Amino acid sequence: MPTMSGVVTIAQESRFQLTDEKGVSHLFLLSPHALAEDDDLEPLQREQARVRVTYEPARNILGYRARRIERI
Amino acid sequence: MDNVFHMHPRAAEHHQSSLDRVIPNESELTAGVRIEPGKSYGFFTDTTVCIGCKACEVACKEWNNLPADNLGLSGQSFDNTGALSANTWRHVAFVEKSGAGGVRAQEQQPFQSGWLMMSDVCKHCHHAPCMEACPTGALFKTEFDTVVVQQDICNGCGYCVPACPFGVVEVSKLDGKAHKCTLCYDRLKGGLEPACAKSCPTDSIQFGEVSDLQGRARRRVADLHARGVPQAYLYGTPGAPGATGGMSHLNAFFLLIDRPEVYNLPSAPSRPSRRVAPSLFSGLAAVAGLTLAAALLFSDAERRA
Amino acid sequence: MSVPYPVASRGPEDAPARPGSASERNMPAPGHDGSWDGPTYYGRPALKPAPFEAEVVGGYIFLAGLSGASALIATVADVTMGERAAGAVRRGRYTALLAPTIGSALLVYDLHTPERFFNMFRVAKATSPMSIGTWILVGFSGCAALTAAAQYASDRGAAPRTARAAARAASLPAAVLGAGLSTYTAALLAATSTPLWAAAPRALAVRFGASAVACGAAALWLGERDGGLARRLETLAAAALAVDLAGDAVSAIAYRRKGVAPAMAGPAGTLEKVVGTGLGAALPLALYAASRLAGRRPPALGTLAALAILVGGAAFRTSIIRAGATSAERPDVSFRFMQPDNLPD
Numbered sequence: 001m002p003t004m005s006g007v008v009t010i011a012q013e014s015r016f017q018l019t020d021e022k023g024v025s026h027l028f029l030l031s032p033h034a035l036a037e038d039d040d041l042e043p044l045q046r047e048q049a050r051v052r053v054t055y056e057p058a059r060n061i062l063g064y065r066a067r068r069i070e071r072i
Numbered sequence: 073m074d075n076v077f078h079m080h081p082r083a084a085e086h087h088q089s090s091l092d093r094v095i096p097n098e099s100e101l102t103a104g105v106r107i108e109p110g111k112s113y114g115f116f117t118d119t120t121v122c123i124g125c126k127a128c129e130v131a132c133k134e135w136n137n138l139p140a141d142n143l144g145l146s147g148q149s150f151d152n153t154g155a156l157s158a159n160t161w162r163h164v165a166f167v168e169k170s171g172a173g174g175v176r177a178q179e180q181q182p183f184q185s186g187w188l189m190m191s192d193v194c195k196h197c198h199h200a201p202c203m204e205a206c207p208t209g210a211l212f213k214t215e216f217d218t219v220v221v222q223q224d225i226c227n228g229c230g231y232c233v234p235a236c237p238f239g240v241v242e243v244s245k246l247d248g249k250a251h252k253c254t255l256c257y258d259r260l261k262g263g264l265e266p267a268c269a270k271s272c273p274t275d276s277i278q279f280g281e282v283s284d285l286q287g288r289a290r291r292r293v294a295d296l297h298a299r300g301v302p303q304a305y306l307y308g309t310p311g312a313p314g315a316t317g318g319m320s321h322l323n324a325f326f327l328l329i330d331r332p333e334v335y336n337l338p339s340a341p342s343r344p345s346r347r348v349a350p351s352l353f354s355g356l357a358a359v360a361g362l363t364l365a366a367a368l369l370f371s372d373a374e375r376r377a
Numbered sequence: 378m379s380v381p382y383p384v385a386s387r388g389p390e391d392a393p394a395r396p397g398s399a400s401e402r403n404m405p406a407p408g409h410d411g412s413w414d415g416p417t418y419y420g421r422p423a424l425k426p427a428p429f430e431a432e433v434v435g436g437y438i439f440l441a442g443l444s445g446a447s448a449l450i451a452t453v454a455d456v457t458m459g460e461r462a463a464g465a466v467r468r469g470r471y472t473a474l475l476a477p478t479i480g481s482a483l484l485v486y487d488l489h490t491p492e493r494f495f496n497m498f499r500v501a502k503a504t505s506p507m508s509i510g511t512w513i514l515v516g517f518s519g520c521a522a523l524t525a526a527a528q529y530a531s532d533r534g535a536a537p538r539t540a541r542a543a544a545r546a547a548s549l550p551a552a553v554l555g556a557g558l559s560t561y562t563a564a565l566l567a568a569t570s571t572p573l574w575a576a577a578p579r580a581l582a583v584r585f586g587a588s589a590v591a592c593g594a595a596a597l598w599l600g601e602r603d604g605g606l607a608r609r610l611e612t613l614a615a616a617a618l619a620v621d622l623a624g625d626a627v628s629a630i631a632y633r634r635k636g637v638a639p640a641m642a643g644p645a646g647t648l649e650k651v652v653g654t655g656l657g658a659a660l661p662l663a664l665y666a667a668s669r670l671a672g673r674r675p676p677a678l679g680t681l682a683a684l685a686i687l688v689g690g691a692a693f694r695t696s697i698i699r700a701g702a703t704s705a706e707r708p709d710v711s712f713r714f715m716q717p718d719n720l721p722d
Contacts, residue, residue: 012137013136013223013251014247015136015137015139015247016137017137027139029244029247030247031246031247031248032247032248032490032491033492038223039224060141060143061139061141061246062139063139063140065247148421155421167418204502204504204505205504205568206502206505207500207502207505207507208493208496208499225499226490226493227488227490228488228489229489229497230487231427231507231565231569233426233428234424234426234569234570234574234705235568235570238423238424239422239424239425239705240425241425242425243428244489248489249489249490317720317721330416331415333415333416333418333423334416335418336417336418336423337423338712338715339712339717340715340720341570341715342715342720342721344568344569344570344575347568347721348503348509348567348568350567350578350582351506351578351579351581351582352509352561352564352582354578354580355559355561355563355564355583355585355586356556356557356586358560358582358586358624359556359559359560359587359589359590362586362587362590362616362617363453363556365613366449366453366454366590366594366613369609369613370453370458370606370609371458372609373461373605373609374459376605
């Protein structure tokens, strides 16, 4: 699965925005099989944590489905 | 309601355009209401002043970080959003009456004759069918009398979806949870007016306490009737269409000037939980009767043996 | 810099149906089949269909009915006939394990976040048939498992008297909960805003309950060697099928009167009529009547009738789920259903 790293800039429920090194923002939705839960996103956003997201593409929406989030 | 612009006295305290903090009780400045737990809040959507700008849709997606979906053109007037869904919590409906049947009308009435626009949203029903159906308690009534799905509890059973008589709730196939408008629960807790109402440039979407809004809406209907729009009516206030069948009232209600179906709203929805007892007890009665028949049949067999 | 977004050229997935233009020409022909002849919004659905997989949820409803009714009939046979019905009682007690095992697995599979299935046990709500059903299933599973375990112990000769008493003690609550398990599924469908399910709450529940008893009797008939008991199981199945057919007639009237009948016109409705009612109820009834009149009972015909009841029962549930989705997706059906004249008193 592809990965992307960047900073968690917005967290809302199970959705979060990741701003990558080039300054482009990407929207992710947590997969139901993701290891992270909604409650894990808010601290990441507060700390503006740098993370690596393993994701799968989603069709018909401008966003991706996140399977795994790791701090880096 | 009155056409004179009043500036809130507190607004003068915030003359700079960029702020380094959230204004306390900002909703007093933007919506004229202080948000306090224990009171009932909702939307009054006056469709007669909607201009179809979709600022509410955009504001909602921006604040709630919802993904854009279904890119493309629908061919259905300016409605390329389609419907409320897991990713869309405000939906502006466009009804082109003068284009109906492919023939453009040659004459138009002076008011709202050719175009109807309505910003649709979750109705935050007083007796919310989705909440009554939810088997996990993920759907709950907040301290602001709004209905919210707790994302950390929802297990995606999807039973709230057929429960909703307005087709609002949807389970996202991407994250496996039910989603719908939260009436900006997080903003209300911070004293902010919901994003859609704040962004509405014509005040078609008004946020406030439900009883205040209902009074304001009734005055608006009386005003429209006086001005020669006799077809104006409310949808979702007590006793009105939309608040039928035990629904009591809808916290997010509408002022419409055509049949509810024109706006994709049902005329007379009913509260599904009222059908639980009749169904359950009829089924049990049928099985009880057949059990009795079985007992008679089997004991007869035993007697003859 | 290229943005790796799936842009419109990739084509939409599961996008809503889009009639071609703003004109009304793509709308369903108004009122051609008793449905709503007023305006709709570009023919778009006004309701959302339940995100259930018809085979999975329909399969669960079938297994719940079969298990609940098997436990119930086994208990009645045990109480009234005792040792003479031992075979049927044993099979009934084991058949009752279908809902706790395969049925529960189907339910968890149908969740969109199956990892959180245990959140079902957070609350008990009288307004939610799904919550009521969760607790009925939990209680039934416990009692049915105890009954089956005690039955197994007595079959293997381990403390037979104690085991038999324990099996009977646990089978009584299992029978009561079994009655609930075989009928709550009708309330589950009826207590929604999906027009077809909500149109006839009582008749649907009677049909689900009667069909479950017929399925239970048919399942116990298969493998029954005692001719007297087998004949009585046939009579019980026939009585249940008659109730089912009566419920079918009543619900058909309600569907027409409330304007949801067009939802039964599609493939799902045809399956319900041909396989659910025709094969599952009318054919076995005819077979039973014919063998009764002829005075001969070829076992092959009995087996055919029993299998037809089981297949028809499963098809009936699945097609009701499917036709319900159709009724929610058709605005002419849902708007007709949600008119003031259809409001409950």
